[in-house]
Amino acid sequence: EAQVTQNPRYLITVTGKKLTVTCSQNMNHEYMSWYRQDPGLGLRQIYYSMNVEVTDKGDVPEGYKVSRKEKRNFPLILESPSPNQTSLYFCASSVIVPNTGELFFGEGSRLTVL
Amino acid sequence: ELKVEQNPLFLSMQEGKNYTIYCNYSTTSDRLYWYRQDPGKSLESLFVLLSNGAVKQEGRLMASLDTKARLSTLHITAAVHDLSATYFCAVRGGATNKLIFGTGTLLAVQP
Numbered sequence: 001e002a003q004v005t006q007n008p009r010y011l012i013t014v015t016g017k018k019l020t021v022t023c024s025q026n027m028n029h030e031y032m033s034w035y036r037q038d039p040g041l042g043l044r045q046i047y048y049s050m051n052v053e054v055t056d057k058g059d060v061p062e063g064y065k066v067s068r069k070e071k072r073n074f075p076l077i078l079e080s081p082s083p084n085q086t087s088l089y090f091c092a093s094s095v096i097v098p099n100t101g102e103l104f105f106g107e108g109s110r111l112t113v114l
Numbered sequence: 115e116l117k118v119e120q121n122p123l124f125l126s127m128q129e130g131k132n133y134t135i136y137c138n139y140s141t142t143s144d145r146l147y148w149y150r151q152d153p154g155k156s157l158e159s160l161f162v163l164l165s166n167g168a169v170k171q172e173g174r175l176m177a178s179l180d181t182k183a184r185l186s187t188l189h190i191t192a193a194v195h196d197l198s199a200t201y202f203c204a205v206r207g208g209a210t211n212k213l214i215f216g217t218g219t220l221l222a223v224q225p
Contacts, residue, residue: 033212042202042215042216042217042218043157043202043215045212045213048212058212088154090156090157092157101145101162102147102159102162103147103157103159103204103213104159105156105157105158106156107155107156108154108155108156110154
């Protein structure tokens with residue numbers, strides 16, 4: 001089954017404790033992206049990647065890091081989480097043929113930073 | 115900068131009624147997407163509109179695209195409770211291939 005898998009789905013952590021949210025897709029998609037969703041602010045892009053070893057900032061990259069060492073994986077790293085990073089996070093992927101097509105979303109990861 | 119606006123932001127409607135959600139965007143784009151999101155859930159792709167005049171229908175939902183007016187509509191026919199959800203439109207923006215999302219329309223269908 002074609003899917004985007006995120007882990008963990010739910011996480012409560014404390015300020016400053018590094019965490020990683022994993023994202024994996026099995027559709028051989030070149031393009032992957034992270035979004036955060038907050039009430040009243042909609043979906044905002046954090047980082048995206050056009051292919052392996054190619055990443056770039058989205059609209060709200062501060063406080064986040066990503067890597068793309070393999071095509072299928074695109075982890076989101078919070079080096080020192082803060083309460084303002086409490087949010088619902090989505091990973092998404094798509095093909096680039098020749099431009100981004102339909103985005104497929106993971107189930108979401110709800111993060112609470114105390 | 116590409117901006118995407120949806121209206122209304124909130125729509126309460128009775129079962130059996132028809133209504134339309136509007137999506138306006140600020141600069142030229144050749145692809146428009148509609149997504150559905152149930153509370154606390156992921157986004158599900160509904161429609162991909164690729165050209166001016168494109169119309170797609172699935173069940174009680176019909177989406178259309180007018181690239182000249184930079185407008186897409188999502189029409190709901192004879193609404194049922196199961197259609198209650200938040201609906202997002204998204205437009206592909208520029209060289210980064212980024213999808214810019216509208217703020218969403220929360221649809222509540224009342225019995």
